[in-house]
Structures are given as C-alpha cells and as structure tokens.
Amino acid sequence: MSRTPVTKHDEGDGMTSLEMAPTDAGADGAAPLLEVRDLHVEFAVRDSVTKAVNGVNYSVSAGETLAVLGESGSGKSVTAQAIMGILDSPPGRIAKGEIFFQGQDILRLSEGERRKLRGAKMAMIFQDALSSLNPVLSVGFQLGEMFRVHQGMSRKDSKAKAIELMDRVRIPAAAQRVGDYPHQFSGGMRQRIMIAMALALEPDLIIADEPTTALDVTVQAQVMDLLAELQREYNMGLILITHDLGVVADVADKIAVMYAGRIVETAPVHELYKRPAHPYTKGLLESIPRLDHKGQELYAIKGLPPNLQAIPPGCAFNPRCAMAQDVCRTDVPPLVPVTELDGTELPGRHSACHFWKETIHG
C-alpha cells in the first residue's frame, strides 16, 4: 500500500490527499456527510478468512448521489452493511478503518448509539422487497413502527403517519391499503413501501442496495425516478449500490467502481462513461449491449472475479486484464488522481491502475 493510513482525524482540516476528491458540497471546506476511510472487512470462514473489503475510501455529501458499481462479491454491499452497522458478525468483522458520519467516527459508538442512528439518521433500502419486508406484519405496522420506536408515537398517530408516507411514495388508495400485507402488493409497490420506510424519519443518508434489480424494467425507471426526486426534496445523501450501468447514468453525481473489495476508479458520472481510466471499467462499459451493434457477439470480460480468500498479488484484476505487465502482478496500484496529458487535474477522478494514462488517453 502506497497510501499512508490516516491515524489522526482533525475534523476541521477536511480533505487530505487520500480521500476521494470532494465534488460539490465538500468544496467549501465543510466535512462531507459520510466519509469511509480505509475500511477493511473480513469474514471468518472455517479455517480461512474472506477479505470482502480491502481499504475502501469514499465520501458522500448532503444532496449528493454516489453510485457504487461492481460485480457480485466486489464488496459493495458489505461496505454498506458496515456503514449501517448490520454486518453479520460473527463471522463478519471490521478489521480496520473509520467511518465518519456527520463528523463522528461511528465505529467508536456503542451499539445503543449506533441503533439510534439507524433508521433515524441513516436508512437502507434493500434489493428484494418481498423478502425484506416482514411477511406476517401489515405494511402499516411496519411503517408505523419507525415512529412508535424512535419517537414514541401512539398507535393511532403512527398509522396516520404510515398512510401519509404511502401517499408520499404514490401508492394508490393508501388509506385502504395500510392494513394489507406485503404479499398483497405488486413488486413495484412493495419497493415503494421499502422506500417509504427508509424515508420515514427523514434520514440524512440513504443507502439503496440494488433497489431496482428485482423489478421489471418499466417499473425500475419509476422507482428510480421517485427515489431521485425524494432525495432532492429532502437533500439527502444517497449511496446507490448497483451493477446496472444504465440505472446509474441518470441519477448519480459520481461513481465509484469496486473490484475485489477495493475502489478501482472514481469519477463524475458522465466522465466515466466517456473516458474510463481503468481497464476494468472499460471492460464493464464495453459489455453493455448496444442497439447499433446488433448481430455482433456481446463483449464479456474474460475470466472470473477473484476468490476473496486468495486475492491475487499485485492488482487484483491482473489475471483478467489485457494490459497487465509484470508490475501488475507484484505491486498493488494505488488510487491516484487522474490528469490530462498536460497535467491538468480532472476533478473527482481517480484510478487504481499502473497504466491509467494508457487507459484514458489511448
């Protein structure tokens, strides 16, 4: 690792070179809403250790959307679970790192203090709403529970709040449906209920873990639009975890691409699509089916994602990379700022590739 881990945290001085470049909100020197620093998460399995997250750094400001992109097993969901404090532990364990939320290292808080943050200050939307909602409790109960537990609201008031929330996410006939159970709703409506639940206490940060993966394409767009609209309205920070490049383009401000538990590239959303600075990102973009390439074979990145119990030395992507040289098999590439050929810095752009110059500039 070429980066020096930050050991002291001075909230005032804000950004050091190691953090992801602050885009908009951080520019005035204010600390971002959430900042993950050098996060490592491991899972103990029988006699070995699965290294799911290996030094992730990212930050989100209020009103900003960060898309975390990556294949299954790239560590994007595990990072989110570590932020929420809902890692399965044991076997999961945060081996190293800090998570600053509203200026405070939440990994140092007691479990009781963490619990009070969950739902109230940070909330999560899960992928499969059918299994993520309790099948035997009515949606009204599950929505109202947020108010009853966090704010001590009465049953009657919390029901009224639940109806209000269901209206808010545009569920038709909310007042009649508040007593219905999750299985009585369609997939899109269920996901709206998940969104309503996350939104209930107007948290500052929402983590959406593949919120549209389980939905039809037409419904996907509706749900995504709703989420983006509510995020703007409440000025929340949003972490959008996805493997769907299409979903990202419209709603995200910046993208972090993850591979084998590390961030390999970060960029403002449209920059990434135009000029990827990492061979893995390039491969991802090339594997999107395109209408104008009809009839041709689809591109696929060769090989498989690495076994997290035995991540290859050097760059984790090297066995699948066409550009790999000897240095890629020995040295872990640091996440460095990406510049134009003449040295002008590209704001918000970083790449963890020894050959980022060759990748971005041809």
Added chain:
Amino acid sequence: MARYLVRRLLQMIPVFVGATLLIFLMVNVMGDPVAGLCGERACDSATAAQLKREFGLDKPVWQQYATYMGNVFTGDFGTAFNGRPVTELMATAFPVTIRLTLVAIVFEIVIGITLGVVTGLRRGRPVDTAVLLATLVVISVPTFVTGLLLQLLLGVKWGWVRPSVSPLAPLDELILPGLVLASVSLAYVTRLTRTSIAENRRADYVRTAVAKGLPRRRVVVRHLLRNSLIPVVTFIGTDIGALMGGAIVTERIFNIHGVGYQLYQGILRQNTQTVVGFVTVLVLVFLVANLLVDLLYAVLDPRIRYA
C-alpha cells in the same frame, strides 16, 4: 372463510364416525361386556343372558353402535362400572385432566419456547449443546421413568411436593405432574423453536428490522419470533389432544382421578360404556383442537387464506 369452516366441519363427520366405530368394535372384541358386572365372580349363564338382553347386546354390532351413537347425541353415554351414568364420571374427570393439560401446555409454551429462542440464537454455543443434550435425554427416557423418579426425589425423599395428588386436584399440586406430562412435548417444542429461530434469524426481514434501528428485543420478539412460531403453534395445538389422552401414565403415577385414570379403570373392569364414552369425547377434543390450529394458522400467517 365461512365456506372453509363448513367444509372442515363436514370433514369431521367421517373422521368422527370412523374413529368411534373403530373403538366400539375393538372394545367389543376385547371381552365379554357383562363379565365385569357380577363383581369378582363370573356371572351365571342365566343372569348373563338376561343382562345381555337388557343392554341390547344380543343385537348385531352395527345396530348396537347405531343405538349407542343415538344415545350419545341425546347426552346419554350409558352406565359406568359403578352403576352411575358415564356423564357423571366425565363431569368429575374432565375438569381435572383439563387443568393438568393446561399446566402442561403452559410449561411447553413458557419453558419450551424460551429455551428454543435462547438456543436458536446461540447455535453451537455451550448453552445450545447443553439444552440439546437435555432434550435428547428427556425424549429418550419414557414418561413413567421420569415421572416415578421425580415423584420419588421431590415427593418422597425431599418432601417438596405431595407425592400423590388429592382427589380435588388443586392447581398447585398439579405442577409436578404437569411438568412430567409436558416433558416430552416440551423437548420437542424446544427443538422445533430452535430450528425455526435459527433458520429465520438470517432472513432478510430480520436484517431490515435491525436496519430500522429497532431494539434487539423487539427484533427478536416481534419480527423473528412472530415468524418462527408458526410451526410451533401447530405442534402445540395438536398436542392438546395428545396430552389429554396421554395423561393416563402421569395420572396413574400421581393418583390423579382424571380422564386417564377413569379410562384405565374402565378398561380394567371391561366397562364398554365408560371406555367408548371417554374415547368419543377425546376424539371430539382432538378434532376441534385441530380445526382451531388450522384457523389460528391463517391468523398467524396472513399469506394463508382459506377459501
């Protein structure tokens, strides 16, 4: 829902008739029904024949069954070995057994479910292993052994409880017999709850409940336990009938004059009317308990709708 209920009630008729007919036939095959009426000696043939005629025992079996059932539905269960109506015996025996069963069910629910939750959440830890071993022991040792052993230790040696229950069978004297009666089912309830909890604890909705910032207790009780109890409730419900019938051994050990005791006496004295009468009521209890469980199932799991 109403249609389902009607259908279920109609289905109970053949089961009821089948079960009672079977027990009626078995009891008739068992021996001479009038043999027990002349005390310790055998009846002389003239008296026996007269008694048989009097009770209608000279008629074909199917006719006897029809007459008996007809009487049952007018509330006449016949005469017991002591010359009193069977219904009178029932009136004293059933309250005792129901009380005993209730004590047993409470033990199953309180101890069984608590142990199940504790072990289910700590699978593979020492508590879990210890409880699992204990349930294995309880399941493999017959009730009459555990019952007699506890009676000897707690009742006779240490004198903590009365070794035998007084005729009125007050609740406090039924605690030990209730525990003995519940023991095997309690072990099953523990295991069932444990498996169910362990299976559901990694469920997505539990993760959601944690992510909502709910206190751990609420996550476990309201979200995890509520879902995990569905199979357990089914088991406990069907167990009600089994406990009432299975109380024979426990009632014998602790000298409780309940259903089991009367049934035992009835069989011993070859009193057809007592045996068939009590079994008929037990069959009814079993059927009603099962129906209630099925209805409760729909309440516990809203995904199940009866039509």
